[in-house]
Amino acid sequence: MHRQQRIVILCTAALMFLFSAASTQAQEPPPPTSTPAPTAPTTPPSKPGKEKYRHINDFLIRGTVYTDKALSFPGVQLRIRKTGEKKFRWESYTNSRGEFAIRVPQGSDYEMVVRAKGFAEQTRTIDANSGANEESMVFRMQLTAGGKG
DSSP states (O other), X not given: OHHHHHHHHHHHHHHHHHHHHHHHHHHSOOXXXXXXXXXXXXXXXXXXXXOOOOGGGEEEEEEEEEOTTSOBOTTOEEEEEETTOSSOOXXXXXXXXXXXXXXXXXXXXXXXXXXXXXXXXXXXXXXXXXXXXXXEEEEEOOBOTTOOO
């Protein structure tokens, strides 16, 4: 019986020794290493002629769409294109409160078309050349002749 106790005590002592050695190593700072002199940061190679697009110069078009009864209108389709173009470049929908926000590049005139089933389509022009960086809009949709409210 005494032999088993000695083995348990020796094993416990060995484990405590290993644990204390590992914890002191973890607390010691790493030895100093020789660091090379700092060099100028290098930029990763990029594709020629292709610049990364940044939103810093974007024009924000935001607003709210209401029904003919002045209630917020969720799910209304919003499409935007540059003035004079046929193809729409941006498309979005109003959120649950009838609100929207769309970013477009500054420096152009845009045409925004707002439409919802049963309501007359509305078109507005937006001047993104003025130097301002956003425009707020409010749309009040009107029922079409065959529409139901």
